[in-house]
Amino acid sequence: MRIALKIYKGFIDLMAITSGLMLVWLMVGIVLSVLIRNLGGQPSAWFFVSTEYSLFYLTLLGAPWLVREQGHVHIELLTAMMPPKILSIHSRLVALGCVIICLVLAWKGFDLVQTNISRSDYDVRAFFVPKWILTIVFPITFLAMATEFSKFVFGENIMHVGEAGVHE
Template sequence: MTSIAKTYSTFLYAMAFVAGATLVWLMISVVVSVMMRNLGLQPFAWLFTSSEYGLLYMTMLGAPWLVREKGHVHIELVTSTLPEKARHVVSRLVAIACVLVCVILAWKGLELFLKNIERGDYDTRAYYYPRWLLTITFPLSFGLMAVEFLRFVFGSELMHSGEAGIHE
């Protein structure tokens, strides 16, 4: 494995780790909020806001890793009935479509990110939070998902196994 590929994989797994840590934070923040309400206290405003941000970060940072691990939702019902050669073609066509969608969303996300920087936008709820810190996740995540779907287009591994049902 080349050093670039190793660095890329390390970055991808680091993003997945941050997404997992964010999930833990979401659990803690919800439990603390509920406990505070049950004790008759008003939960901190930043607790709710950080949970909202956490949902975005968790989703966007974990998505490229899920694509790599084939953890995203896809239906094998149709591909399981296809002959092997047709399944290979269909699987690669679906991966190409996924790449195209991800590239478009990464491009639009980059435009939004740059617009947020240009305008100096802030999210002003519990505290001032630069909006670009939220929108940077769009080009980053969708760009990396495009790379991961490209692995299914050109790599030896297919996105679809050809086996219908749950296989865990």
């Protein structure tokens, strides 16, 4: 069990690192594209497509890590005024809602991937890219987010610390 947890944690870290690298590529790709245009050239269509896909992937790949690290955005104005017992119940219910939503999105994402594969759907712009390559990230990341949110439902820690401005 310990090894499985280590592998899972490493997988979440790997997705976050990949997300960070895509963010770097996004910056480099945009700078290069602008530089090429300013020098009178025409950047490859690959620049545009790869930066567009990076925006999509980096958002989803980094999300499970953000949940684990409590880096997601939430307003603690109300929770800062709650008594500890009510705060714990409220926070766990919010986390449970997040688990349910993530599981539904993972399931619908898996259905979408299956549909893309069965129909042989392609994203046709500069290149022919099988759509399942784009949509495979949905079930993986939303299932990982559901797992991370479930730690706040059943674990010792809760999502909300109850102190406004602590994480700023």
